Amino acid sequence: xxxxxxDLDGTLFDTKADLAATVNHTRRDLGLxxxxxxxxxxxxxxxxxxxxTNSIPECxxxxxxxxxxxxxxxxxxxxxxPYPGVVRTLGELRDRGWLLGVNTNKPNFAVKLILEKFGFxxxxxxxxxxxxxxxxxxxxxxxxxxxxSRLRGHRLSSHDWMVGDSWTDMQCATNAGVKGAFCTFGFGxxxxxxxxxxxxxxxxxxxxxxxxx
Numbered sequence: 704x705x706x707x708x709x710d711l712d713g714t715l716f717d718t719k720a721d722l723a724a725t726v727n728h729t730r731r732d733l734g735l736x737x738x739x740x741x742x743x744x745x746x747x748x749x750x751x752x753x754x755x756t757n758s759i760p761e762c763x764x765x766x767x768x769x770x771x772x773x774x775x776x777x778x779x780x781x782x783x784x785p786y787p788g789v790v791r792t793l794g795e796l797r798d799r800g801w802l803l804g805v806n807t808n809k810p811n812f813a814v815k816l817i818l819e820k821f822g823f824x825x826x827x828x829x830x831x832x833x834x835x836x837x838x839x840x841x842x843x844x845x846x847x848x849x850x851x852s853r854l855r856g857h858r859l860s861s862h863d864w865m866v867g868d869s870w871t872d873m874q875c876a877t878n879a880g881v882k883g884a885f886c887t888f889g890f891g892x893x894x895x896x897x898x899x900x901x902x903x904x905x906x907x908x909x910x911x912x913x914x915x916x
Contacts, residue, residue, distance in 0.1 A: 704801070705801060705860070705862045705864075705915050706801065706802035706804060706851060706854055706857050706859075707803060707866060708803075708804045708805070708806040708864065708866065709803070709805050709807075709866045710866065710867030710869065711809050711814060711833075712747055712748065712868075712890075712891075713747070713868035713889025713890045714867050714872075714886050714889055715785060715786065715805070715823070716821075717783065717784055717785075717786060718779075718783045718817075719744050719890055720740070720782040721779050721780070721781055721783050722747060722754075722775075723743040724778065724782075725775040726755070728770075728774050728778075729755075729767060729770045729771045729774065733759065733761070733762055733767070735759065735761055735762075738758060743758050746758050747890065747891070748869035748871050748891045749869075750834045751771070751772075751835075752764055752768075772812070775810075779816055779817060780817055780820045783817055783820075786888060787905065788904055788905040788906035789905050792905055792906045792908055793823070795909060796908075796909070797826055801912065802830070803827055803830065803854075804827055804832070804850040805832070805850070806847050806850045806865065807832070808833070808841055809834055810835050811831075811833035811834060811836055815833075818831070828853075830851075830853040831850070832849050832850040832853075836849075840871075841869075841871040841874070842871045842872075842875040842877075844875060846875065847876075847881070848879065851863070859880065859881055860881075861880055861881065861882070862915045863881040863882070864876070864881060864882045864915075865879070865881055865883050865884070866884045866908060867886060867889070868885065868889020869891030870891070870892055870895070870896035871891075871896075872896075873896035876899075882899040883900075884899060884900050884901075884902050885898040886902055886905070887903050888903060888904065899911075
């Protein structure tokens with residue numbers, strides 16, 4: 704059986720509004736002016752520490768993290784929504800025999816809340832690797848290898864896929880020797896990373912994965 708691993712922010716879910724709102728809540732608590740959503744989201748994709756260090760550079764990360772974590776735990780599912788076609792695509796891939804996992808740099812507490820709210824645990828089970836799990840973040844290939852091990856001990860092959868909207872996702876795919884599907888509808892940045900295919904809608908993934916079956 705082959706496997707496909709998904710990023711979360713900008714890939715499975717549109718999380719921009721809640722992320723930006725929480726960063727700005729944190730900035731207000733610290734007596735700082737708010738940033739535009741665009742400026743905040745430009746720093747998403749490399750984990751919470753990178754996001755907060757770059758979007759709230761005026762204060763030490765340790766101080767910022769506690770405020771951010773407390774607020775985001777309460778508000779991370781207020782406006783988040785799966786992208787169009789995600790539910791249908793995941794269901795069809797599961798029915799076609801694909802193993803499904805989530806490999807994200809997003810903090811694990813928020814990942815758990817979001818997946819549970821939308822009932823996505825039925826697709827991924829325990830095959831979820833996130834920030835705070837004690838595993839090097841993407842683009843390090845250890846993250847996707849750990850995720851694969853939670854899929855009945857699956858061993859990665861060149862027929863597996865990493866799906867995401869950021870250079871960290873595509874570089875992780877390259878580092879792990881799997882294919883990469885870059886989501887143009889997300890809010891990450893590709894930079895110089897290589898990819899196998901680009902998808903403009905989530906359900907386009909079905910066509911590309913058909914060749915591996």
